[in-house]
Amino acid sequence: MSAAGDTSPVRQGPVAVRFSDVDFSYGPVPVLSSVSFHVHESEFVALVGPNGAGKTTVLKLLLGLERPRSGTIELFGRPQRAGLPLIGYVPQHASYDPAFPVQVREVVRMGRIRPFGFRRSREDELCVQEALERVEIADLADRSYSALSGGQRRRVLVARALASRPKMLILDEPTANMDSESEERLFATLGALKGNTTVLIVTHDSGFVSSLTDVVLCVGDRSSAEKGRTVVRHRTEPVAGLPPELYGGKAVRVRHDENLPDSWCCKGDHS
Numbered sequence: 001m002s003a004a005g006d007t008s009p010v011r012q013g014p015v016a017v018r019f020s021d022v023d024f025s026y027g028p029v030p031v032l033s034s035v036s037f038h039v040h041e042s043e044f045v046a047l048v049g050p051n052g053a054g055k056t057t058v059l060k061l062l063l064g065l066e067r068p069r070s071g072t073i074e075l076f077g078r079p080q081r082a083g084l085p086l087i088g089y090v091p092q093h094a095s096y097d098p099a100f101p102v103q104v105r106e107v108v109r110m111g112r113i114r115p116f117g118f119r120r121s122r123e124d125e126l127c128v129q130e131a132l133e134r135v136e137i138a139d140l141a142d143r144s145y146s147a148l149s150g151g152q153r154r155r156v157l158v159a160r161a162l163a164s165r166p167k168m169l170i171l172d173e174p175t176a177n178m179d180s181e182s183e184e185r186l187f188a189t190l191g192a193l194k195g196n197t198t199v200l201i202v203t204h205d206s207g208f209v210s211s212l213t214d215v216v217l218c219v220g221d222r223s224s225a226e227k228g229r230t231v232v233r234h235r236t237e238p239v240a241g242l243p244p245e246l247y248g249g250k251a252v253r254v255r256h257d258e259n260l261p262d263s264w265c266c267k268g269d270h271s
């Protein structure tokens with residue numbers, strides 16, 4: 001991933017996501033202005049920034065849930081809509097009706113549903129089983145989804161996203177409210193995808209950012225001078241003032257000369 005004009009030597013594969021000069025506002029409230037970045041196929045990218053900076057908004061735009069006021073978004077070299085079937089999405093929250101009994105396997109099967117003429121095939125069942133095993137929840141397959149803990153449900157949603165065998169997995173704060181053991185298991189699952197599947201993850205977890213990511217994309221604090229612009233960093237050069245825990249002590253490069261505040265990627269700062 002890099003911003004337009006970036007000179008970083010970090011380069012891999014074709015481009016999976018390209019934002020070009022994207023502006024977005026909710027009504028009169030501007031959230032993103034002139035956001036340009038791209039993510040290469042197979043990269044593992046963390047999207048960080050303070051609360052309210054616009055991280056979830058970037059994901060909503062990417063998933064076509066919101067439309068940019070101006071600018072363009074491409075997925076895998078195609079217009080956004082055409083690229084959407086290649087993406088698996090793990091939302092921050094998933095609403096469900098506890099009165100409606102649905103088994104874990106059924107939830108994961110939803111990842112195989114296609115817009116028109118869905119008929120369950122043998123391949124669908126193989127993909128569902130593969131996803132359950134990948135996330136290590138095969139033993140929960142026949143349990144009621146509503147009877148699971150929050151951390152277990154989050155893992156089911158990861159399996160649902162993987163069931164479509166996506167080229168790209170997008171996760172919005174997947175470890176929020178997880179205990180450390182569930183967190184570690186999820187990290188192991190995501191680590192196993194690294195290099196094969198493009199991953200874009202919104203996270204406030206600095207340990208996660210430093211352990212797995214190739215690239216960090218920072219969305220600026222709207223109250224700061226950066227105001228909604230992205231700052232793209234690659235692990236190529238040291239930057240004075242950047243907290244080492246943010247990038248695992250490895251060198252990074254910041255495009256716009258900002259020193260990022262420590263709070264941008266701290267686990268405890270997400271209220």
Ligand SMILES: Nc1ncnc2c1ncn2[C@@H]1O[C@H](COP(=O)(O)OP(=O)(O)OP(=O)(O)O)[C@@H](O)[C@H]1O
Binds near residue numbers: 052056
């Ligand atoms: N549906 C909406 N209508 C109006 N304003 C919204 C809406 N959704 C988000 N916002 C505002 O847009 C800004 C960006 O929100 P967004 O959820 O993208 O931030 P975020 O970086 O994901 O925050 P967090 O880390 O708290 O999840 C915030 O100021 C938020 O209040």
